[in-house]
Amino acid sequence: MYAHSVATEMAKEAIKFAIRNEIKIVTAESCTAGLVSATLTEVAGASAVLDRGFVTYSNEAKVEMLGVDAGLIDKLGAVSEEVARAMADGALEKSNADIAIAVTGIAGPDGGTPEKPVGLVHFALSRKGKEQRHERRIFSAMDRANVRAATVERALVMLIESITNRGFVSID
Numbered sequence: 001m002y003a004h005s006v007a008t009e010m011a012k013e014a015i016k017f018a019i020r021n022e023i024k025i026v027t028a029e030s031c032t033a034g035l036v037s038a039t040l041t042e043v044a045g046a047s048a049v050l051d052r053g054f055v056t057y058s059n060e061a062k063v064e065m066l067g068v069d070a071g072l073i074d075k076l077g078a079v080s081e082e083v084a085r086a087m088a089d090g091a092l093e094k095s096n097a098d099i100a101i102a103v104t105g106i107a108g109p110d111g112g113t114p115e116k117p118v119g120l121v122h123f124a125l126s127r128k129g130k131e132q133r134h135e136r137r138i139f140s141a142m143d144r145a146n147v148r149a150a151t152v153e154r155a156l157v158m159l160i161e162s163i164t165n166r167g168f169v170s171i172d
Contacts, residue, residue: 002164003154006153007039007149007152007153007156008039008042008043008101009047010039010153010157010160011039011040011042011043011156012034012043012154013043013156013160014040014043014153014156014159014163015040015043015046015050017160017163018048018049018099018159018163019045019048019049020116021128023049023098023129023163024049024050024051024056024095024096024097024098024099025040025049025050025051025097025098025099025100025101025103025159026050026052026053026091026092026095026099026100026122027040027050027052027053027054027091027100027101027102028053028054028056028066028087028088028090028091028099028101028102028103029053029054029055029056029101029102029103030055030057030062030078030087030103030104030105031079031103031105031106031107031121031147031148031151032103032107032151032152032155033055033057034053034055035148035149035152036053036101036103036151036152036155036156037053037055039152039156039166040156047098048097051095052097053086053097054066054094056068056087059073059078062078062083062086062087062090065090065094066086066090066091066094067086067089067090067093067094068083068086068087068090069086072086077103077116078104079105079106079116079120079122080119080122081124081136081172082135083104083121083122084086084102084103084104084122084124084134085102085124085126085132085134087104087124087125088100088101088102088125088126088132089100089124089126089132091126092126092127092128098127098128099125099126099127099128099159099162099163100111100125100127101123101124101125101126101155101158101159102123102124102125102126102128103120103121103122103123103151104122104154105119105120105121105122105147106118106119106120106152107144107147107148107151108123108142108143108144108147109143109144117140117147118147119138119139119140119141119142119147120136120137120138121137121138121139121147121151121154122134122135122136123135123136123137123151123154123155123158125158125159125162128163130162132166133158133162135154135158137150137151137154139151147165151166
């Protein structure tokens with residue numbers, strides 16, 4: 001329950017800042033399967049700023065819904081910086097949003113390798129007129145539910161930072 005309430009408070013901040021700055025949000029989620037969008041919609045007023053959410057759990061969904069290059073997935077795997085960036089860009093292109101957050105990772109308990117361990121998550125955030133941002137995190141010593149909860153919290157932090165223009169450079 002603690003992680004949920006922390007995420008909900010973060011979502012309130014993200015929604016508040018998005019409304020204040022008239023910024024529309026889109027999500028593209030793999031390992032969280034819609035939890036970022038669900039957390040945002042727990043907040044009254046989310047409908048004013050959440051344009052849509054893409055749940056792209058399968059590779060096929062990433063290709064069909066977001067336009068991620070299948071060759072990129074074949075070459076690097078779905079859990080990679082490049083695929084996360086392509087997911088964010090694709091979500092931004094296929095929506096009416098100003099900012100896109102994408103997450104792809106290995107929540108576990110299976111599926112990890114020495115190169116890509118359980119708990120590895122790639123985050124990408126794209127914003128119209130701004131450079132793209134990527135983060136790679138390993139949430140180790142956590143079960144599946146906690147990896148997903150930590151991923152939601154980090155995604156919300158990235159949204160808040162972008163909406164408040166921390167850590168982003170204009171490319172106009």
